[in-house]
Amino acid sequence: MRAVLRTVNRVLLGVVGLLLVVLGGSVLAVGLGVRPPSWWIHHGRHDVLLSQAERTRWRDEGWWWPTVIAVLAVVVLLALWWLAAVLRRRRLAEVLVDTGDGEGALLRGRALVDVLTADANRLDGVAHAHATLTGRREAPGAHVWLRLDPDVDPGTALHDLTAESLTRARESTGLAKFPAEVRLAAVKHRAERVT
Helix, strand or coil: CHHHHHHHHHHHHHHHHHHHHHHHHHHHHHHCCCCCCCCCCCCCCCCCCCCHHHHHCCCCCCCHHHHHHHHHHHHHHHHHHHHHHHHCCCCCCEEEECCCCCCCEEEEHHHHHHHHHHHHHCCCCEEEEEEEEEECCCCEEEEEEEEECCCCCHHHHHHHHHHHHHHHHHHHHCCCCCCEEEEEEECCCCCCCCC
């Protein structure tokens, strides 16, 4: 679902961007004196987008305003759906832990995130860590963001996170695998003055 949403998002942004570039470029070109084709919406430098006659042509028709309102309502609802889908973060609320008796137990996702974040913050060279859970409750995964001190080797920090924090989280929840996406960034610091 996320891949489909990401594809729809990119296609919509690409189409809207292309339309805006084409329309804006055509208006600019006509304004600079380029002669447009006969079928184009602008015919000259002083032409308007909608004339008085075009704006009032359908006003007295009974179907006009309900159609305009319905189309605008659909556009607004689609735009709100798109915005909500883009802004919504998929966070896992609970993780199913195998207790060995065939029943299982539910672990709050927030508790696992807090422990994983605190464990990652204790690693050498990590200035700040943040984690979220993704996936399904039977097969969770993690997104981890680490801000590293300037003198830390990213490979070492990644190895420590994998060997310690993520391994402990996987073992404590009894999961066979615990995939994680890790993003590393360095803490910005002022340049040191050498005298």
